[in-house]
Amino acid sequence: MxxxxxxxxxxxxxxxxxxxxxxxxxxxxxxxxxxxxxxxxxxxxxxxxxxxADGEAILFRRAPPDRMPHARLMAMVRALHQAGYERLYLYSWPKPSGLHWRWHLFTGPRDWMQRPWREGWYGSGADYNVNPVMGWGDTPGATTEELIHALARFDPQGLARALGRDEDHTAWFAGVCDALLPGYMYSLDMQRPAGGLPAQAPPVPVIAVRATLPAYAGPALSWPPGWAGLWSGVHVVPAPAIKVTGVAELR
Incomplete structure (x- = not known):
């Protein structure tokens, strides 16, 4: 195109x-x-x-586009896993407004919280609605194979870091893709009750990528390998130092 x-x-x-x-x-x-x-x-x-100018017709797709690119990204990641790039991971989470979902591709060690950032490997559904590209030289509506080739041209060094085995995650991701694609995506957003931790891990949230699709009614999804234990501690803000006139500070 x-x-x-x-x-x-x-x-x-x-x-x-x-x-x-x-x-x-x-x-x-x-x-x-x-x-x-x-x-x-x-x-x-x-x-x-x-x-x-050369006479080729410009054909515009009348059907509404996906409101978020995550399902297309999931299909691309699954294809790369099958090609041996198993150390490639897709992290998805909602923006604070809850209206759009962000996405982040990363490679190397599977650390869900301390993820390495590379320019062009992350984005937002809000940006995608206005300009439906991923950001690495792809075109709107590109196929899975075209997305892979565009990413390889854009950042060959970054993609090379994904070479390697991660069988647990690859199996989990393949099962998630089978359950969700092409109409749904997952979000790695674990909600916790106010002031504490959930008693047990809830199912992975699932969101439709098109507004016309019904709510997801398929099997519950488990969290990815390496996720257990990430929320095992409660974050408490340190109390400020107590200052008393004429007395040393108490901490």
């Missing part, structure tokens, strides 16, 4: 050749100039029969 962005030369059967000035991939509308620097024309990619 060719890039569709401001500056792209297009052809319209009634207006001739023009240049795109803005694109809204969420709605399928573009603005373009046709011979006038001061005036733009709004066009709908679904109905106005817009073409690239």
């Amino acid at each position: 060719k890039a569709l962005a401001p500056g792209t030369v297009i052809f319209h059967r009634h207006r001739g050749y023009g240049v795109i000035t803005s694109v809204n991939l969420l709605t399928g509308w573009i603005a373009a100039r046709f011979g006038s620097e001061a005036r733009t024309l709004d066009l709908n990619l679904s109905t106005d029969e817009v073409q690239f």
